[in-house]
Amino acid sequence: MSEEINLIWKKIRSEVKILSDNEPILSQFYYSMILRHQSFIPSLSFILSNILGNKMITNSFLQDTFEKLYFSDISLIKSVVKDMYAVYNQDPVINHYSSILLYLKGFHALQIYRMSHQLWKMGRKSLALFLQNTVSVLLSVDIHPAADIGYGIMFDHATGIVIGETALVENNVSILQSVTLGSTGKTIGKRHPTIREGVVIGAGAKILGNIEIGLNSKIGAGAVVLSSVPSYSTAAGVPARIISKSIEINS
Template sequence: MSIEFWKKLKSEAEQLIKSEPLLSSYVHTCILAHHNFETALGFILSNKLADEVMGSLTIKEMFEQCYLLHPEISEAAMFDIQAVFNRDPAVHSNLTVLLNFKGFQSIQVHRLANQLWKLGRKDLALFLQSRNSEVFSLDIHPAAHIGQGVMFDHATGIVVGETAVIENNVSIMQSVTLGGTGNEAGDRHPKVREGVMIGAGAKILGNIEIGEGAKIGAGSVVLNDVPPHVTVVGVPAKIVGKPRCQSPCETMQQNFLED
């Protein structure tokens, strides 16, 4: 998958240069100057995160080592790009997601922070969390688990707590919180199962489960488990129907009145 996906990205980059010459140098530096997807991704992310204290080369080396030792992490990034491309009607190329979409980019930064956290390098992981928050305007704890094919649409204001789990193929809109209910310790954050879509501004609080294929309406406050394949909405959230498809994350249909 990696080689074919990289070829497609390079083809899209060459087409972009032809259609928009002013982006020629930028696209060449970010894409065409690299030999594979992993080095291009690491270059893009490291330049986003670098500041006057932590330079881009140091951060880039962390990404490249991570991708070398854990190829499943860069593979997950490809699935994330394809998820955004397939679900967002505003997206017309995979390259656009890679270069411009902060929801995608922030998830990839988290993947590195999560790996460092697992290795016991918690201070470095927390540094990346902080930079991720400052640059992309969201906050994901390094210990949180995020699967592949995940889409953070717009992304601004998303908060994901330490023991939260987001499984494969989930779509989350802006200003969503996967948080706790107080200062309790231990396993205290939501578990979001595959196929779920969470509408803008929803707050999901506590160690609760959002069942497979469920839909959470915009602005809802969810305090209890949500069964699979139902639509909930309100404050507090209540079941109001069932999504029209098995995986609401794919259709992104946010009008709960149609369920």
């Protein structure tokens, strides 16, 4: 496992030990979720499985499934760490990595999507769809397992995010609550948007159809985007129009 993963795990444990001392009533919670685990993967798998487990499928089965997926493909856990960095660096209310791991449902929904996507690619589509549906019901985030989402992603607040089957979201994208990456319902094949690297999508924006939001662009809150947006642009309104453009600066 990479040194980067070990470093963030040590940071999380250090934070939680201090938090536990400061708030003894939560000491058992912190112990169960983090301190009793020897490494990051078992802790994360335990946290995610406790969100999803019910009478029909046990926490222990889900935890074991998630751990096997993480250990079989180290890129999955590396994406988790990059997602955590994205949230820590961009969300001004976050000052502990442990808060991301324990409390942020957007982070949780994204990591469970990553599990469902891996299962989908393995042909385990029934379990992938089960995870999608359960997250939709419990966390109000609905991401089709076939959607392709990169790393360094921040779902801020996350409630109401919907991402369709053929959507592509590249790395380092920030998506606020109630955003839809949807289809117009008029086409087959690639029918959902492509979101290029560095894009920020404001709360309540709807981006519909096989269109592209270009590199480092911004979509305003409440915008309805029905046509492609060039790189380094800002689009807003209903229907959305380009309200500003910036010039790429080459270093």
